Amino acid sequence: MRKQMPTFDSLMNPLLDALFALGGSGSIDEIYEKVLELESIDEEISSVPHNHEKSNQTEVAYRLAWARTYLKKYGYLENSSRGVWALTKLAKQQKHVNPQTVVREIREADKAESKQKNKKAKNDSIELVDSDTPEAQGWKEELYHILTKEISPDAFERLAQRLLRESGFVQVEVTGRTGDGGIDGKGIARIHGFMSFHVIFQCKKYQGSVSAGDIRDFRGAMVGRADKGLFITTGTFTPAALKEATRDGAPPIDLVDGEQLAEKLKELQLGLHTEMIEKVTVDKDWFTNL
Numbered sequence: 001m002r003k004q005m006p007t008f009d010s011l012m013n014p015l016l017d018a019l020f021a022l023g024g025s026g027s028i029d030e031i032y033e034k035v036l037e038l039e040s041i042d043e044e045i046s047s048v049p050h051n052h053e054k055s056n057q058t059e060v061a062y063r064l065a066w067a068r069t070y071l072k073k074y075g076y077l078e079n080s081s082r083g084v085w086a087l088t089k090l091a092k093q094q095k096h097v098n099p100q101t102v103v104r105e106i107r108e109a110d111k112a113e114s115k116q117k118n119k120k121a122k123n124d125s126i127e128l129v130d131s132d133t134p135e136a137q138g139w140k141e142e143l144y145h146i147l148t149k150e151i152s153p154d155a156f157e158r159l160a161q162r163l164l165r166e167s168g169f170v171q172v173e174v175t176g177r178t179g180d181g182g183i184d185g186k187g188i189a190r191i192h193g194f195m196s197f198h199v200i201f202q203c204k205k206y207q208g209s210v211s212a213g214d215i216r217d218f219r220g221a222m223v224g225r226a227d228k229g230l231f232i233t234t235g236t237f238t239p240a241a242l243k244e245a246t247r248d249g250a251p252p253i254d255l256v257d258g259e260q261l262a263e264k265l266k267e268l269q270l271g272l273h274t275e276m277i278e279k280v281t282v283d284k285d286w287f288t289n290l
Helices: 009-021 026-041 059-073 087-095 099-116 132-149 153-166 214-223 239-245 258-268 284-290
Strands: 025-027 077-079 083-085 170-175 183-191 196-203 228-233 253-256
Touching: 009 025, 009 026, 009 059, 009 083, 009 099, 025 026, 026 059, 026 170, 059 077, 059 099, 083 153, 099 258, 153 170, 153 183, 153 196, 153 228, 153 258, 183 239, 183 258, 196 214, 214 239, 214 253, 228 258, 239 253, 253 258
Parallel strands: 196 228, 228 253
Antiparallel strands: 025 083, 077 083, 170 183, 183 196
16 A cells, blocks of 8 residues: 655556556546556545645646656657547557656757747648548548458457547446447446436447347347447448337437447547648738728
């Protein structure tokens, strides 16, 4: 049981270990709780406030925030606007860092950057590429190929886990293929911060159509274990499967097909980046009215 307050740099590797344990991504709260568990930080230390007059943040949480910041600058972490942090490819290749090296290199980089503040970043572009053109829709074909051909079933499960976290789910876990109706994971959906639903999900990396039988098997596995079911696939659902999912008197199952999955990944910018272009329009009237 750790009895001393850890320094922010000593928390870097435990933070990375926590994210690996969480499946590669996690909310700030999930990371915090996992670090406390892995490092056996006792309640006396974990309850010390950083500045009780300004926030309810603990000192450990404050130091973890600095650890996240340094690791992000070092290229080991990335985060979304929704507060979900994830391991980068570099972190997955080299699972641990030398904290002293990280601190030294980042501080040197920050000093160099401060000398270049007169260099302004490029302005944000102002117009989206027309999403209805065939060229713009080509990204869905590329995404579909990657999801169905290039990533493993385990990676697809981790993608679903990240997707749910980014969508506001908490306590999202991948349980693995246990043979009980294809249940791949579970989580809790929060509604407006007050109501919550226990959800069980299945991920099907599939090029065809999910049948009504698949939906019935999944429902049989979820009965008594969750409030709702969520079935995510790269493929499509047959009309019978759609009817089965909403059958009267049966536990409801929400369906996400490949099209919806692609749009959601685009919306959350998970592995997809919307390129913007600048369009300059000449206002002839403005000149003629000079």
